[in-house]
Amino acid sequence: MxxxxxxxxxxxxxxxxxxxxxxxxxxxxxxxxxxxxxxxxxxxxxxxxxxxxxxxxxxxxxxxxxxxTNETFFFRDKIPFDHLNDSILAELARSRAGRRSIRVWSAACSTGQEPYSIAMCLREFGPALSGWRNEIVATDLSHEVLEKSKAGLYSQFEVQRGLPIQLLVKYFTQLGEFWQLSADIRGMVQHRQLNLLQDFSHLGKFDVIFCRNVLIYFDQETKTSIFERMARMLEPDGYLMLGAAESVVGITDAFRPCPDRRGLYQLNPARMARSAGGALLPGLKVVAAR
The missing domain is CATH 1.10.155.10 (Chemotaxis receptor methyltransferase CheR, N-terminal domain)
Incomplete structure (x- = not known):
């Protein structure tokens, strides 16, 4: 070359x-x-x-x-899923009780381990979300990885990386050398081909956005644009989950870090107030910076 x-x-x-x-x-x-x-x-x-x-x-x-096409595996990095299980889902179960639905976006989902890990978390949460209409939108630039994700078929090596044995037994069926994810879990995930450089407002509003280990490959101007557009798609009390090596600091003031919860961000109330012309958006309150 x-x-x-x-x-x-x-x-x-x-x-x-x-x-x-x-x-x-x-x-x-x-x-x-x-x-x-x-x-x-x-x-x-x-x-x-x-x-x-x-x-x-x-x-x-x-x-x-x-x-x-980047590497992924089930429950990658663990901490984001701890946040989801330990606090986020409980908060959403209370705040979304009226509409009984939760929407999650897995951006740059690759071969599907992340959105399916999220789906298993939702299913495992228990009676509080029973009967709810929960939707996970999984997007990626690559048609090839989306097709693999849709199939929900993984090798022995792939299911051994991060997936607890009890979830393997509960939600997968062995087919020769591969493991097939149950139709029930696969049905919770919608797949769409999407380029983050282009408009994605048609996806609608989300309660949680996972955008991990992809923005590190973009320059600062591109990161700023993506963050600004994601901010408009997140519910006022929703959450943005980034990778361990990623941050909004120095890139945008649309989000603020959640204290003591690494990689987790919420909309910046002060910024949202300014954007609304001085009127706070529903569900937001100004909190003194720590």
């Missing part, structure tokens, strides 16, 4: 997916795209780039998918 090839790919990936590759990530591009080039019958990345420049749109889409 020549330096010019790499620069072309960097610009294309930034434009199409928001992925902001530094100048020292050429090895990553080669490791992900060389197998793709060979499957397409091409000699290497230089020929791959030439084909893309000639207008091979499907090949270009395949390149973007190959570069934006």
């Amino acid at each position: 020549t330096p010019l090839d790499y620069e072309y790919l960097r610009r294309l990936l930034k434009e199409r997916s928001g992925l902001d590759l530094s100048t020292d990530k050429q090895y990553l591009v080669e490791s992900r795209l060389l197998p793709l080039a060979r499957r397409a019958g091409l000699s290497g990345i230089t020929e791959l780039v030439q084909k893309m420049k000639s207008g091979a749109e499907q090949l270009t889409c395949d390149v973007v998918e190959a570069m934006t």
